[in-house]
Amino acid sequence: MTRNDVQGEDTRQGAPDAPERAERTGDDSPGDDGDSGAEAGRRGPRVRRRVLRWTAVGLAVLLVATAGAGYLYYEHLNDNIRKDVLNLGDSKVAAPTPNAAGQTPLNILVIGSDARDSEENQQLGGARETFGATPLADVQMLVHLSADRSNMSVVSMPRDTLVKIPKCTDPDDGKVYPASEGRAMTNQSLGHGGPGCTVATWQELTGIHIDHFVMVDFAGVVSMADAVGGVPVCVDANIHSRDGQGHGSGLKLEKGTHPIRGEQALQWLRTRYGFEDGSDLARAKAQHMYLNSLVRTLRENATLSNPNKLRRLAEEATRALTVDPGLDTVKKLYDLSTELRQVKPERITMTTMPNRYVGARVEPTEDAEQLFRLVREDIALDGKDAKKRPEEETRAPDDPAADDAEIAVQVRNGTRTDRLRAAGGRANTVAALLVERGFDRAVADPSVLPSEDRTVVRYPSADLEGDALRVAESLGIPASAVRRSTDVSGVTLVVGADWREGTAYEAPAPDDETPESAEALNGADESACMHVNPAFTWS
Numbered sequence: 001m002t003r004n005d006v007q008g009e010d011t012r013q014g015a016p017d018a019p020e021r022a023e024r025t026g027d028d029s030p031g032d033d034g035d036s037g038a039e040a041g042r043r044g045p046r047v048r049r050r051v052l053r054w055t056a057v058g059l060a061v062l063l064v065a066t067a068g069a070g071y072l073y074y075e076h077l078n079d080n081i082r083k084d085v086l087n088l089g090d091s092k093v094a095a096p097t098p099n100a101a102g103q104t105p106l107n108i109l110v111i112g113s114d115a116r117d118s119e120e121n122q123q124l125g126g127a128r129e130t131f132g133a134t135p136l137a138d139v140q141m142l143v144h145l146s147a148d149r150s151n152m153s154v155v156s157m158p159r160d161t162l163v164k165i166p167k168c169t170d171p172d173d174g175k176v177y178p179a180s181e182g183r184a185m186t187n188q189s190l191g192h193g194g195p196g197c198t199v200a201t202w203q204e205l206t207g208i209h210i211d212h213f214v215m216v217d218f219a220g221v222v223s224m225a226d227a228v229g230g231v232p233v234c235v236d237a238n239i240h241s242r243d244g245q246g247h248g249s250g251l252k253l254e255k256g257t258h259p260i261r262g263e264q265a266l267q268w269l270r271t272r273y274g275f276e277d278g279s280d281l282a283r284a285k286a287q288h289m290y291l292n293s294l295v296r297t298l299r300e301n302a303t304l305s306n307p308n309k310l311r312r313l314a315e316e317a318t319r320a321l322t323v324d325p326g327l328d329t330v331k332k333l334y335d336l337s338t339e340l341r342q343v344k345p346e347r348i349t350m351t352t353m354p355n356r357y358v359g360a361r362v363e364p365t366e367d368a369e370q371l372f373r374l375v376r377e378d379i380a381l382d383g384k385d386a387k388k389r390p391e392e393e394t395r396a397p398d399d400p401a402a403d404d405a406e407i408a409v410q411v412r413n414g415t416r417t418d419r420l421r422a423a424g425g426r427a428n429t430v431a432a433l434l435v436e437r438g439f440d441r442a443v444a445d446p447s448v449l450p451s452e453d454r455t456v457v458r459y460p461s462a463d464l465e466g467d468a469l470r471v472a473e474s475l476g477i478p479a480s481a482v483r484r485s486t487d488v489s490g491v492t493l494v495v496g497a498d499w500r501e502g503t504a505y506e507a508p509a510p511d512d513e514t515p516e517s518a519e520a521l522n523g524a525d526e527s528a529c530m531h532v533n534p535a536f537t538w539s
Contacts, residue, residue, distance in 0.1 A: 080318035083328045086213065088168040088193045089200025092462055093209040093484070094398050096147075096378065103147040105378045106339065109202055111195050111215040112139025134191035135217075137198045142208065144375050149339060151347040153381040155371060155518075156284075157202075158353065159187040160361045164486050166204050168197035185361065195322065205364070206372040207484045212336075215322040226316070230259030231294045233268060233286075234529035237537045241267070241274040248273040248536075257529075265290070274536035282530075288350050288521045289528045295345050296526070348523030349381040354515055366453065367515035373480055374512065381514045382522065399463045401470035404438040407491060409471055410445040414452035414494040422449055423500040430475075430495050433503050437474050445492075452496035455505060458485040459492070467491050476505045 098104045113135045141156040162183035169176050170193035177192035189198040195215045203210055234257040242248035251267035251274070253260075260268055269287055276282035318330070327333055354367035374381060401407065411431040416422040427444035434442035455477055459468035461484075468482045468491045499505050514520050
């Protein structure tokens with residue numbers, strides 16, 4: 001079974017970096033616990049960042065699906081699972097190098113689709129005027145399972161993050177979606193041929209090799225939540241998420257801890273009006289609480305050994321999913337569940353990609369690259385890695401480096417900071433240093449004066465990774481500072497503020513701490529209870 005065809009181009013994509021538009025680009029409508037674009041723009045100071053509407057949903061589906069699948073190996077379950085191509089882009093990211101024990105990490109992109117392509121999805125999703133419109137990837141989270149299977153890291157990307165969507169080709173009809181001009185909202189990537197374009201977009205941005213994807217829609221969320229038998233959540237006061245203008249999810253709960261399931265679980269995951277300050281950040285907290293509780297429920301609830309409950313769970317799970325060919329059978333899902341079950345809740349860390357506002361949208365910050373690096377290097381986000389970090393990351397590019405004399409390198413002066421002007425002549429000095437070391441095609445590029453805290457070598461495509469690593473090696477720059485980027489057209493060395501003088505580069509001590517701006521949440525935290533805004537309480 002293949003996925004439903006995506007019809008036509010996404011006509012909602014506006015100009016690059018455009019201000020808030022009237023067309024729907026993923027913002028909620030009244031009755032969908034959302035607000036208009038103008039309201040979102042006015043919220044700025046109240047909300048530290050835009051976060052996903054359903055941060056917990058995708059990982060929850062992944063965990064629930066794999067929990068039940070392995071116990072019911074019925075061939076017909078395979079037919080329930082929808083399949084799609086893993087990567088629709090032209091560029092690939094090399095798989096990570098195995099550790100000393102021959103183990104490699106596993107990266108799974110979980111996507112929550114806002115598709116309103118069925119009556120059930122329409123009723124649950126609201127926004128009737130968008131029925132049948134091109135779906136958006138309103139939930140995007142990367143699940144990273146460490147090579148030794150001791151820990152799991154989750155990175156969520158806000159749906160309105162501005163990124164460059166690469167060229168993607170629809171596998172069903174061959175339609176080519178050109179790369180976005182400038183930046184577009186990341187949730188639009190799903191409409192460029194399917195989930196494989198969302199995978200391609202993530203790989204372009206993060207440099208992280210993605211092994212699999214799992215996608216679920218509105219109806220899948222409800223059926224999965226109902227099948228698991230209820231997930232305990234807590235509120236510190238009575239809540240009814242509905243205001244006088246009809247905004248709100250409709251969630252109504254009494255103070256205390258209650259098991260929620262089905263449509264009520266969906267309401268919880270969508271609720272913004274009524275939680276704390278009404279921001280997406282508050283909604284994310286509620287989603288993380290739900291996910292933590294779900295994981296504990298799966299581990300502790302003995303009723304999951306009941307054959308009938310497991311049968312229902314497996315049926316609902318397989319019907320809810322669209323996956324890549326690497327996960328398209330019950331056996332493959334069970335094998336994945338075996339891997340996931342090795343991680344205890346206290347070693348699960350959930351984060352949101354650090355970001356800052358650009359008008360009503362957001363973009364990744366420098367801390368986001370730090371978070372991506374930790375995932376790329378398989379460093380646990382909870383700081384509890386038992387293994388010692390190697391002095392330098394080992395990378396084996398698919399294409400080896402060319403001869404030094406044949407490698408073209410542009411050198412830019414990125415030593416400017418908020419407090420210091422650019423150090424004069426740094427691009428010329430380092431370019432001359434490279435030429436002395438045999439890189440005859442190294443030249444200074446004075447046309448751009450970027451600002452970089454640390455020296456970095458960037459390359460645009462996999463065929464130049466070996467060249468970039470060789471340039472870094474010749475100057476003593478660590479491999480972790482070699483990054484793929486669509487912002488450059490060739491191997492580009494940016495001399496950072498950490499190399500303002502001299503010809504010998506001294507690499508700074510590695511910083512393996514998870515940025516505070518990622519707002520890490522531990523999976524074993526049972527104390528969380530959502531604060532209810534007094535304007536949405538009742539007696």
